[in-house]
Amino acid sequence: MSIDALFSPAKFGALSLPNRIVMPALTRMRAVPDGVPQQISAKYYAQRASAGLIITEATAISVQGHGYPQMPGIHTPEQIAGWRRVTDAVHARDGRIVLQIVHHGRWSHSSYNPDGSLPVAPSAIAPPGSAYTPSFTQAPYEVPRALETNELQLIVASFRQAARNAREAGFDGVEIHGANGFLLDQFLQDGSNHRTDAYGGTIENRARLLLEVVDGIATDIGAERTAVRLSPHGNLGGLSDSDTVPHFSYVIGELGTRNLAYLHMIEPRASSIGLADDASIDSANNAMLFRRLFAGPLITAGGYTTQMGVDVVTAGLADAVAFGRMFIANPDLPERIRTGAGLNAFDRSTAYGGGAHGYTDYPTLPLDREVAIA
Numbered sequence: 001m002s003i004d005a006l007f008s009p010a011k012f013g014a015l016s017l018p019n020r021i022v023m024p025a026l027t028r029m030r031a032v033p034d035g036v037p038q039q040i041s042a043k044y045y046a047q048r049a050s051a052g053l054i055i056t057e058a059t060a061i062s063v064q065g066h067g068y069p070q071m072p073g074i075h076t077p078e079q080i081a082g083w084r085r086v087t088d089a090v091h092a093r094d095g096r097i098v099l100q101i102v103h104h105g106r107w108s109h110s111s112y113n114p115d116g117s118l119p120v121a122p123s124a125i126a127p128p129g130s131a132y133t134p135s136f137t138q139a140p141y142e143v144p145r146a147l148e149t150n151e152l153q154l155i156v157a158s159f160r161q162a163a164r165n166a167r168e169a170g171f172d173g174v175e176i177h178g179a180n181g182f183l184l185d186q187f188l189q190d191g192s193n194h195r196t197d198a199y200g201g202t203i204e205n206r207a208r209l210l211l212e213v214v215d216g217i218a219t220d221i222g223a224e225r226t227a228v229r230l231s232p233h234g235n236l237g238g239l240s241d242s243d244t245v246p247h248f249s250y251v252i253g254e255l256g257t258r259n260l261a262y263l264h265m266i267e268p269r270a271s272s273i274g275l276a277d278d279a280s281i282d283s284a285n286n287a288m289l290f291r292r293l294f295a296g297p298l299i300t301a302g303g304y305t306t307q308m309g310v311d312v313v314t315a316g317l318a319d320a321v322a323f324g325r326m327f328i329a330n331p332d333l334p335e336r337i338r339t340g341a342g343l344n345a346f347d348r349s350t351a352y353g354g355g356a357h358g359y360t361d362y363p364t365l366p367l368d369r370e371v372a373i374a
């Protein structure tokens with residue numbers, strides 16, 4: 001099967017992709033101070049502008065939505081201005097970039113809230129393990145406060161404001177983070193959602209918050225610029241669901257009626273990849289299980305090699321493939337894939353936090369132009 005499968009153009013809603021090699025959201029913890037992306041992040045993303053599409057690192061919709069040290073936000077004028085530098089730099093290199101927006105929910109810590117209040121969640125159930133506080137020290141996760149029903153519209157409003165802010169910052173669209181154990185995923189999966197109101201119980205109820213967020217953002221910025229990321233079978237943050245396939249079939253079927261820019265699904269084998277390098281090869285295949293339920297553009301992610309990416313697109317199980325760690329280590333990944341050049345190895349020790357090392361100093365192919373950004 002030919003590598004050309006990854007190099008045909010694609011139309012994802014309002015986004016025109018020159019190739020099907022996507023840079024997925026990758027948290028790098030370098031937005032200091034105050035969750036504001038700095039000039040170095042403009043350089044980092046611009047170096048990767050040859051991706052068919054860049055999806056930014058997860059970015060907090062509100063103060064309450066933060067949960068990692070030095071993660072960016074999109075809720076202050078300074079953060080919007082910081083992101084504007086990034087989108088300008090990417091667009092100057094003919095790239096396309098959408099903002100991944102997130103609320104951490106229970107996967108946060110009271111030290112992120114200026115008033116020291118507890119993280120919020122669908123139900124008062126603590127995730128396992130320890131949080132990283134803003135100063136990178138570790139503290140056990142707390143039992144979160146269950147959100148009141150009347151607070152949920154504030155969450156929807158914060159997501160909508162974040163999406164409007166993203167457009168103001170020059171983004172081509174937003175990807176709503178419904179995956180990997182964060183707030184919207186906490187609502188979807190019944191291990192973390194024990195609510196008895198209209199947002200808990202049946203899958204129709206548990207999906208309600210996500211769908212309200214999707215519909216609100218689509219109203220504000222257009223469905224053709226609105227996308228969703230999901231991780232069916234994902235267990236990050238201690239999530240679990242009693243009957244994954246029928247439950248996520250409902251969610252994906254609903255999303256399929258909404259003319260979204262795209263749906264992005266993570267394969268369960270990649271659940272631990274943010275924290276470790278191993279991938280479980282014998283877990284369920286979401287692209288195979290759910291593709292038939294979603295007629296719009298579909299991105300698949302999680303442990304893909306180039307050949308696996310070619311195969312999944314050629315088989316019609318996805319329209320594009322996201323390569324996470326490969327994009328961190330190879331700014332010119334599409335060119336390397338196209339020419340069969342070797343790949344730089346990913347260095348996990350520089351993934352989170354720090355400065356230029358492991359961020360903007362991965363080498364490009366010798367003949368490639370150096371990104372020139374003042």
Ligand SMILES: Cc1cc2nc3c(=O)[nH]c(=O)nc-3n(C[C@H](O)[C@H](O)[C@H](O)COP(=O)(O)O)c2cc1C
Pocket residue numbers: 024025026027028056057058100177179180229266270273274275301302303304322323324325326351352
């Ligand atoms: C350092 C690192 C940070 C990540 N941050 C995010 C994130 O902010 N949002 C998200 O949805 N996924 C995140 N992920 C998951 C990736 O988007 C991707 O799904 C995962 O790395 C599997 O793809 P890969 O095998 O090609 O690396 C992260 C992964 C890594 C390695």
